[in-house]
Amino acid sequence: MSSILRRGLLAAAAVATLALSACGSPDAPAAPAGTPASAAAGLTVTDAWVKPADSGMTAVFGTLTATGAPVTVVSATTSASPRTELHEVVMNGGAMTMRPKEGGFVVDPAAAHELTPGGDHVMVMDLASPIRPGDQVRVTFTLAGGETVEFTALAKDTTGGEETYSDHAGMNG
Amino acid sequence: MTAVGRRAVLVGGAVVAGGGIVGGAVALRPDRPAVPVPTAGGETVAFHGPHQAGITTPAQAHAVFTALDLRPGSGPGDVRRLLRMLTDDAGRLTAGRPPLEASDPELPALPSRLTVTFGFGPGLFDVLGRGGECPAVLRDLPAFATDRLDPRWSGGDLLLQVCSDDPLPLSYALRRLVRSARSIATVRWTQRGFGPARGSEPAGTTPRNLMGQRDGTANPPAGPELDDTVWVRDGPGWLRGGSMLVLRRVRMELDTWDDFGREGKHMAVARRLDTGAPVTGGGEFDDVDPRMVDGRGIPIAIGGAHVLRATARDPGERMLRRGYSYDDGPTTDGLPDAGLLFAAYQADAARAFVPVQKRLAESDVMNQWITHVGSSTWAIPPGCESLTKLP
Numbered sequence: 093m094s095s096i097l098r099r100g101l102l103a104a105a106a107v108a109t110l111a112l113s114a115c116g117s118p119d120a121p122a123a124p125a126g127t128p129a130s131a132a133a134g135l136t137v138t139d140a141w142v143k144p145a146d147s148g149m150t151a152v153f154g155t156l157t158a159t160g161a162p163v164t165v166v167s168a169t170t171s172a173s174p175r176t177e178l179h180e181v182v183m184n185g186g187a188m189t190m191r192p193k194e195g196g197f198v199v200d201p202a203a204a205h206e207l208t209p210g211g212d213h214v215m216v217m218d219l220a221s222p223i224r225p226g227d228q229v230r231v232t233f234t235l236a237g238g239e240t241v242e243f244t245a246l247a248k249d250t251t252g253g254e255e256t257y258s259d260h261a262g263m264n265g
Numbered sequence: 266m267t268a269v270g271r272r273a274v275l276v277g278g279a280v281v282a283g284g285g286i287v288g289g290a291v292a293l294r295p296d297r298p299a300v301p302v303p304t305a306g307g308e309t310v311a312f313h314g315p316h317q318a319g320i321t322t323p324a325q326a327h328a329v330f331t332a333l334d335l336r337p338g339s340g341p342g343d344v345r346r347l348l349r350m351l352t353d354d355a356g357r358l359t360a361g362r363p364p365l366e367a368s369d370p371e372l373p374a375l376p377s378r379l380t381v382t383f384g385f386g387p388g389l390f391d392v393l394g395r396g397g398e399c400p401a402v403l404r405d406l407p408a409f410a411t412d413r414l415d416p417r418w419s420g421g422d423l424l425l426q427v428c429s430d431d432p433l434p435l436s437y438a439l440r441r442l443v444r445s446a447r448s449i450a451t452v453r454w455t456q457r458g459f460g461p462a463r464g465s466e467p468a469g470t471t472p473r474n475l476m477g478q479r480d481g482t483a484n485p486p487a488g489p490e491l492d493d494t495v496w497v498r499d500g501p502g503w504l505r506g507g508s509m510l511v512l513r514r515v516r517m518e519l520d521t522w523d524d525f526g527r528e529g530k531h532m533a534v535a536r537r538l539d540t541g542a543p544v545t546g547g548g549e550f551d552d553v554d555p556r557m558v559d560g561r562g563i564p565i566a567i568g569g570a571h572v573l574r575a576t577a578r579d580p581g582e583r584m585l586r587r588g589y590s591y592d593d594g595p596t597t598d599g600l601p602d603a604g605l606l607f608a609a610y611q612a613d614a615a616r617a618f619v620p621v622q623k624r625l626a627e628s629d630v631m632n633q634w635i636t637h638v639g640s641s642t643w644a645i646p647p648g649c650e651s652l653t654k655l656p
Contacts, residue, residue: 226346248366
């Protein structure tokens with residue numbers, strides 16, 4: 093988690109509001125999907141979440157929707173680590189293998205592009221500090237046209253998915 | 266072929282594909298495409314709003330109350346992470362969607378008016394380092410002479426009240442909420458309750474408890490009186506728009522009650538079983554007249570009758586009674602183990618529940634058959650108004 097986000101949480105904890113409204117997610121179903129910035133870029137990101145991890149690697153998931161023309165996500169950065177890659181999972185010799193996705197995520201307006209455990213995902217490497225359940229990670233996508241889309245992913249525990257993000261041996265690139 | 270259509274085919278020659286309701290779509294015949302049909306299962310209650318849902322929401326048929334305790338060593342940051350996850354889950358589940366990390370959309374798809382209501386116990390204030398802000402009545406609810414409280418049903422740091430007309434989405438919601446919570450909190454107790462099945466009587470009919478009584482006749486109707494009754498108007502700013510919940514587990518001695526004479530049952534409450542009307546005449550929503558006497562000059566309603574003792578004597582004593590029956594019996598000896606999860610919402614428990622329960626503990630004919638065996642008190646924060654108030 094970045095020092096900026098950590099400072100934000102600590103400041104909030106110091107205020108220690110008792111209201112439920114102090115919580116919630118940026119893309120809960122009652123709220124319009126995405127942020128104005130992302131809508132302007134022609135891409136909305138909803139249902140973003142991140143798998144908690146103590147160290148090493150983890151991944152961000154969510155639903156990407158192109159609101160107009162097809163959009164390509166070419167890179168990502170996060171508040172959680174200095175190193176992020178866009179990954180896909182492919183069958184390789186009977187095993188599920190992760191590898192960087194050539195050309196990034198191409199989001200067609202005809203269908204939502206799902207980032208899921210066992211599928212395309214945003215790989216977060218060299219975690220600066222643990223991501224615990226309920227933490228928030230800021231993610232910034234850079235699109236092919238140079239625009240950026242920012243969103244928040246909520247850390248939620250799961251044992252789902254084929255991959256184990258702490259296992260470097262399964263990496264191929 | 267859609268999933269619905271496939272299922273309809275699998276059901277075979279059945280004229281109506283039983284169980285073919287998925288996401289509000291019904292395949293009436295296997296050879297016809299599924300069409301969207303409004304169903305009770307598809308009804309939702311908004312999670313976000315100035316007040317939390319599940320309070321003035323007309324009572325759903327099923328409820329579960331689960332009290333969580335924060336794990337030792339928890340701090341404000343842990344509470345924040347916990348609430349962030351739980352409110353995110355609740356917003357999705359009540360809209361008929363799975364939690365973020367869940368992959369089975371069928372289970373929450375028909376929420377049937379699912380609501381999730383959060384309550385803060387005294388221990389949560391302490392963990393936040395703001396113990397002094399817990400309303401005194403919630404931290405130290407007076408003991409009443411008739412209490413026989415069991416720690417098993419009492420206390421707690423964080424309440425999850427989950428209600429739905431359908432026990433399936435309710436069960437799924439609870440298991441996912443607790444799953445999100447369990448790295449930060451443990452489960453102290455869980456109490457399940459039920460009311461009448463949806464639609465068994467016209468909407469708005471006062472439900473019956475396990476003694477057969479119409480229970481909740483005195484509840485204010487929706488509108489300003491109800492709002493004044495339940496919502497905190499003054500006091501600390503963080504609680505304004507919130508409420509106070511006193512949850513009591515009230516055991517009923519149903520074996521002896523069942524054998525008690527019918528007239529006696531009417532007199533114990535001062536209301537009739539069949540109609541809920543006062544024994545002094547009128548309809549269900551008329552007050553009992555304590556001054557009315559019979560031909561010999563004897564009061565018709567006896568002084569210790571439950572309703573006479575429980576009725577609010579000033580507006581501050583009003584409560585919203587949103588109770589649910591529980592039935593955990595029979596015991597191995599064949600005896601009932603049942604009663605009422607008495608959930609009383611009010612703007613100030615010191616002004617409402619406490620004086621009323623004090624009167625009932627002093628004198629209430631019903632005390633022969635009812636015993637308070639569990640107690641917990643909760644500050645109910647206002648609702649998540651919008652998602653712009655992120656920390």
